Each structure stands twice: as structure tokens, then as C-alpha cells.
Amino acid sequence: MTNATNYTAVYESPVGLIGIVSDENYLYKTTFLAIQDYSGEKKAPTNTIAHSTCQQLDTYFKGNLTQFDLPLHIDGTNFRKKIWQIMLDIPYGQTKSYGQIAKEINSSPRAVGAACGHNHLPVIIPCHRIIGSQGLGGFAHFVEGKAINMKHWLLKHEGALAKEDAIQQSLFD
Numbered sequence: 001m002t003n004a005t006n007y008t009a010v011y012e013s014p015v016g017l018i019g020i021v022s023d024e025n026y027l028y029k030t031t032f033l034a035i036q037d038y039s040g041e042k043k044a045p046t047n048t049i050a051h052s053t054c055q056q057l058d059t060y061f062k063g064n065l066t067q068f069d070l071p072l073h074i075d076g077t078n079f080r081k082k083i084w085q086i087m088l089d090i091p092y093g094q095t096k097s098y099g100q101i102a103k104e105i106n107s108s109p110r111a112v113g114a115a116c117g118h119n120h121l122p123v124i125i126p127c128h129r130i131i132g133s134q135g136l137g138g139f140a141h142f143v144e145g146k147a148i149n150m151k152h153w154l155l156k157h158e159g160a161l162a163k164e165d166a167i168q169q170s171l172f173d
Helices: 048-060 078-089 098-105 109-117 145-155
Strands: 009-013 016-022 029-031
Touching: 009 048, 029 048, 029 109, 048 098, 078 098, 078 109, 098 109
Parallel strands: none
Antiparallel strands: 009 016, 016 029
16 A cells, blocks of 8 residues: 655646655656555645646646656666657647557557556656557556546547547546
8 A cells, every 4th residue: 555655745636646756856756646555645745846746737737838847767678768758759739659659669569558558757758648549548557447537638638639529437527
């Protein structure tokens, strides 16, 4: 079970609580706590990076921020880092498919999906902008439930889903 003492902030977003792990120099991790075994509540930021992260998340969720400007500590294999950089390069309100990215880097869609699932900074590194060729695809190693509802919400929030697309009934409506 995860508790708030592991986080430098727990931010309340429209899609649920987001755990933030940072120090005075870097943002290390953001976690959607609604898909974790989390028993805590909102927690005020305990350092300047956590505070900046919360401020930028506020601005993003109000629809007034399209790209985050935070010092990120990105730890992963070279392949994952390549995929995460591609995610960062996808403009707000746009998407790419796993297959498109796989073709760009001469890899497989499954490998791209696995790298997306290992993203430790969701929303900040916008893995939600990577979709399947036949639908949304997965999110945080899930293919249904709360995680997919979050991905759908984020894409709709950014205007990446057509207005005529119906939102599935979710916890966030």
C-alpha cells in the first residue's frame, strides 16, 4: 500500500490524485494514484520543484498550458528515452500511433507500447498522446478501467478527440 509519506506532493486533479516525487533539483515521478493502492489524501508540496509541478498541473488542467517546463530526471534504457523524447515532441492536442512511432524508429508497436507503459512522468511526458491504430490502446500497462478512462479524459481535454466522440461513462463525469 502506498502512502503520502513517499510523495513530495499529492496533487488533486480532475482525473484523481497525482503523486509527485521530486527534490530541489528534479522531478522524478508522477503517479496516477487512482490506479494504485493509495490510501492517502492531497498533500501540499514540500519543495520548490513539487510546488512548480503543482502550479503547472493547475495551469494544464485549466487548459492554459500546452507544454510543461520542469527539470526532469529521466531514468531508463536508451530505447525508452528515445520513445519518451518522441512523446515530448508530440504537440498538445495531437496524437501518434504506436505503429507510426515504431516505423519511425524501426521497431515494433509492442516495444513502443512497453516503453510508454514504463513512463514515470505521465502527463508531464504525454504518453496519453500515443494511441492504437484501432482505438485508444493501453495506458500505464492497462487496457481497460480507470487508466483508460484517464487517457480518454486527457485526450478529450487536449482536444485530440473529435467533439463527436462520445466519452464512455467514467468516474470523472
